[in-house]
Amino acid sequence: MRPLLLLLSFLVTAPLLAQDAAPGWLEDSLYRGGKINAVVAVVAVIILGIGLWMFSMDRKLRRLEKEIKKPFDSAQGK
Amino acid sequence: MKHWWWKILAVLLLLGASVSALRTPLSPALVHVSPGRIAPGPVELTVTGYNTLFEQEGLAAHLENGGERLCATSVEALSPTVLKARFDVPQGFRESLTTLAVLDRTDGRLVMPGALFTNGTGSGAGISGCPEPNEELGLTKAFAFPNRAILYESIRNLCFHVPMWFAMITVMGISVWKSIRTLGSNSLDDDRAALQAVNVGLVFCALGLITGTVWAKATWGAWWTNDVKLNGSAVTALIYLAYLVLRGSVQDAHKRARLAGIYNIFAFILLVMFLFVVPRLNAVDSLHPGNGGNAAFSDLDLDDRLRRVFYPACMGWILLGVWMYDLRLRTARLQASLDR
Numbered sequence: 001m002r003p004l005l006l007l008l009s010f011l012v013t014a015p016l017l018a019q020d021a022a023p024g025w026l027e028d029s030l031y032r033g034g035k036i037n038a039v040v041a042v043v044a045v046i047i048l049g050i051g052l053w054m055f056s057m058d059r060k061l062r063r064l065e066k067e068i069k070k071p072f073d074s075a076q077g078k
Numbered sequence: 079m080k081h082w083w084w085k086i087l088a089v090l091l092l093l094g095a096s097v098s099a100l101r102t103p104l105s106p107a108l109v110h111v112s113p114g115r116i117a118p119g120p121v122e123l124t125v126t127g128y129n130t131l132f133e134q135e136g137l138a139a140h141l142e143n144g145g146e147r148l149c150a151t152s153v154e155a156l157s158p159t160v161l162k163a164r165f166d167v168p169q170g171f172r173e174s175l176t177t178l179a180v181l182d183r184t185d186g187r188l189v190m191p192g193a194l195f196t197n198g199t200g201s202g203a204g205i206s207g208c209p210e211p212n213e214e215l216g217l218t219k220a221f222a223f224p225n226r227a228i229l230y231e232s233i234r235n236l237c238f239h240v241p242m243w244f245a246m247i248t249v250m251g252i253s254v255w256k257s258i259r260t261l262g263s264n265s266l267d268d269d270r271a272a273l274q275a276v277n278v279g280l281v282f283c284a285l286g287l288i289t290g291t292v293w294a295k296a297t298w299g300a301w302w303t304n305d306v307k308l309n310g311s312a313v314t315a316l317i318y319l320a321y322l323v324l325r326g327s328v329q330d331a332h333k334r335a336r337l338a339g340i341y342n343i344f345a346f347i348l349l350v351m352f353l354f355v356v357p358r359l360n361a362v363d364s365l366h367p368g369n370g371g372n373a374a375f376s377d378l379d380l381d382d383r384l385r386r387v388f389y390p391a392c393m394g395w396i397l398l399g400v401w402m403y404d405l406r407l408r409t410a411r412l413q414a415s416l417d418r
Contacts, residue, residue: 030296034128034230038296039100042238042289049285053402060409067416 085401091394098387099237106130106185107225108193111178116141117197118169120151123178127159128225131184138181139163140208143196144172149208170200223384228297235293236384237391242286243311243353244392245399249279250318250346252403257342260335269335270414272342273325274406276318282399283315298365307366310352317345 030037110126125139132155139150139161150163161180175192182188223233253275260268290308291301302308324341328334357364 027295027299030292034104035296036231038232038293039234039238041292042235043096043100045288045292046238046242046285049281049288053281057405057409060413064409064412064416 084397088394088397088401091390092398095237095387095391095394099234099391102234102387103220103222104129104225104231104233105222106188107227108178108180108188108190109227109230111190111193114193115195115197116165116167116176118167121165121167123163123165123194125161125163125178125180125190127161127180127185127188128230129159129222130182130188131158132161132180132182133158133184136181136183137161140179140181141165141167141194142177142179143175144202146171146203146205147208148203148205167196167198168203168205169198170203171196172199172202174199221383232293232296233384235289237387239286239289239293240388241392241395242282242289245395246279246282246286247349247353248396249275249282249399249403250349252400253279254342254346257339260339264332264335266331266335266414267411269331269338270410271407272339274410275403276321276342278399278403278406280315280318280322281402282395283311283318287311287315303365305365306362307353307357307364310356314349314352317348321345 030041106127106129108125108130109128112124112126113121116123123139134155137153137155139153141148148165148168150165152164154162156162163180174196176194176196178190178193180188226233253272256268256272256275259265260272290311294303294308295301321338321341325334325338328337356362357366358368
């Protein structure tokens with residue numbers, strides 16, 4: 001949960017740091033093609049987010065697997 | 079099969095809704111006119127359309143101002159998306175903003191309200207002889223999303239950004255339900271369920287915030303504005319982060335369960351307040367659709383075309399959220415049974 005905490009607290013404070021950004025490549029690419037890139041970015045964010053969640057889930061299960069394996073190994077005298 | 083049907087449903091809904099949200103074309107619209115200012119005398123306007131199919135045959139253009147209609151002296155289709163229209167603008171239009179309308183065979187009537195600043199206004203131009211437009215044109219249209227100025231293609235985000243919040247509210251609702259049960263039953267398993275639901279809810283909260291900032295940048299020109307809805311959602315995120323902090327600071331499991339349960343009830347009430355009640359108060363202004371006297375996508379622009387994709391998308395994301403909560407809870411239960 002710690003990376004999520006960090007990310008969320010950054011998100012909440014980030015606007016204070018980025019008050020006046022100059023228009024540049026980012027605006028250009030966001031507005032091009034009838035603003036379709038805004039949709040691309042949003043979909044990318046969601047897929048990345050769900051992907052990160054999958055990784056954290058995977059890590060939890062791996063830890064569980066190790067714990068289950070430990071007493072089994074010691075019972076077999078390894 | 080009993081355990082699987084709603085998960086399969088979730089995947090199918092997400093697949094269908096995402097593909098249609100990305101592939102449905104936008105309806106044709108006028109997006110640009112140059113020059114943007116007209117004065118009495120001959121004027122030549124270059125009009126740019128989006129997803130339009132201008133063709134010379136049957137093409138017409140007119141200006142509308144204060145209930146008066148002025149037909150173009152000539153219209154010329156340069157390409158399917160660009161046309162040139164010439165007008166003889168009379169003296170004395172009533173209003174300072176003139177509406178431009180284009181009529182063509184495939185797209186029907188396309189309107190750009192208040193498109194032109196108007197000089198030389200007066201008490202009416204007294205023009206006549208421009209026939210009523212034929213409303214029957216272009217009625218057999220394919221399924222398309224509304225094409226709104228400023229939003230354009232980004233209107234598709236409605237089917238991605240908003241369902242994040244729907245999913246978050248659903249799992250937070252599960253969480254508060256489990257918290258109330260914890261207070262009654264003193265069961266650590268209910269408490270575990272409440273915690274895992276908040277964990278999943280925060281994932282959707284983070285996704286909702288990030289996708290919201292991207293969409294805000296594309297439509298409002300800023301990543302963040304001091305809008306009630308935006309600040310409310312940020313405060314909600316902080317309230318739920320504080321829930322995790324509170325849990326971390328209490329050692330005794332039963333005490334933690336009761337404290338967290340009580341806090342969670344307050345947190346959910348604040349969530350409802352900050353996301354639904356405060357932004358809708360008449361006293362506050364909000365840029366965000368659906369708040370502060372601001373129309374959501376439902377009235378002028380949004381008939382049922384977006385809804386037909388939006389509701390399945392919400393349903394799919396809600397089911398996915400519940401599924402994620404289910405996985406988290408089962409993992410936490412396994413962990414707990416190992417720790418015992």
